Amino acid sequence: MTPKPHAPKFHRATPTVRREALIEATLECLRKHGHDGVSARRIAAEAGVSAGLITHHFPSISALVAAAYETLAMRLLSSIQQHAIELDAGPRERLRRFFEASFAPALLEPGLFSTWLVFWSMIAHDAAVRAVQDRTYVAYRDALESLLGQLRASKGVPAFKLRPAGIALAALLDGLWIEASLNAEAFRPAEAVALCEDWVHALCYGALPSLLVQRPEGRARRAASSVGPE
Amino acid sequence: MTPKPHAPKFHRATPTVRREALIEATLECLRKHGHDGVSARRIAAEAGVSAGLITHHFPSISALVAAAYETLAMRLLSSIQQHAIELDAGPRERLRRFFEASFAPALLEPGLFSTWLVFWSMIAHDAAVRAVQDRTYVAYRDALESLLGQLRASKGVPAFKLRPAGIALAALLDGLWIEASLNAEAFRPAEAVALCEDWVHALCYGALPSLLVQRPEGRARRAASSVGPE
DNA sequence: CTCACTGTTTGACAACTGTACAGCTGGTGT
DNA sequence: ACACCAGCTGTACAGTTGTCAAACAGTGAG
Known part of the structure; x- marks a missing residue:
């Protein structure tokens, strides 16, 4: 040698x-x-x-994991967002692209789910991980609420409460992602996208009652201070 | 002494x-x-x-955990189901009770989420745990599909595909449960119930297009045509 | 070339882990 | 009263684990 x-x-x-x-x-x-x-x-x-x-x-292993959590969460979110923002596309189309990106093969890789479970399970014990979770969850919901806000500003879409709408859509996305990760054969990614689009459709249709803002129609006639179009 | x-x-x-x-x-x-x-x-x-x-x-620790998984999953499901089945109640009301039970304090206890994360994280490695997951998930979705089937048989409810509807509702429930478990202050249980009821409302209203059964002739419902901004 | 700085390694530590197995013991059948 | 043996204990084993002080060695400055 x-x-x-x-x-x-x-x-x-x-x-x-x-x-x-x-x-x-x-x-x-x-x-x-x-x-x-x-x-x-x-x-x-x-x-x-x-x-x-x-x-x-x-300072410790958990601090390293917390840093990794922040890195991955932000990376994924910005990746999805980048895919969603098409310049000449309406809000509805942007949401569809957001859904598509959420169920792309890279997001459904089993290893990603395993990783996320580790992060979630450390929330209960480690304050740093919990802080990352709070921050990234807010960022995620903000992204959704931004898209939903653009949708609400569109013509023909009834006014709805942004925050609970964001919560519901985030839950639907998370739930579908988890089900798909737990059992890849349960349904195809395209079905998941369709189910999310359905929810948005119902939202635009005014078919989600608890999300609709109360229009004081009855009172508006008595109270002359109303400025809304009648 | x-x-x-x-x-x-x-x-x-x-x-x-x-x-x-x-x-x-x-x-x-x-x-x-x-x-x-x-x-x-x-x-x-x-x-x-x-x-x-x-x-x-x-035979091993993981076998014990798998047995515990089966016990807990079946116990929770039957508890929720027992709460949902009110004798003189329509399908809509039964679903509402199912949602209520799903977001009862006992289900939102942080320890339950920690427990579930352990089960999920063992699925990737342990075949026995994976088998329990498959079985309990089928049981859970069957319970939902049963309730949805009763709903579909009701008057005024359009025909819809049972299986994807069950998938979507299960995902919405799971997603909301997880969000609530991760951040108890994000929203109140009553809001979660309302969001699930909204989804059912949209389903009854025919506002979830991809779930509607294709009616070959004279599709009267206007839900199939887009009403949102395009 | 030599030196000093500092990122990196090394080895050791005590506290864990799951599993195996030899032997003890409680409570039941006789 | 006695004996049996299934259920149970306690120890032993070969692995882990995170953390840390001290020794080491790249690397750029002088």
């Missing part, structure tokens, strides 16, 4: 780069091993690095 | 009883500790029993 005279035993990296590499390795570990992937040694091995390095760059 | 002359060091039980006690202890452990509750020693301690007894009654 000819020993190489100059084989560096490790590579130095700037803290930022190393932290990002560790986060990436964490995501890969969670994707592949689920809960068992939350292991300093496993993540370090995935990153091609020693285990002790993790504690050197992150 | 007067030492009791005859303090039995352990209590004998018939296998069936002991197994059920272990399952109950498992559920309690998962409820309290989530993923960390999956531990032979912890479960044994909860049951007031030595750790070795678990391997004596169950």
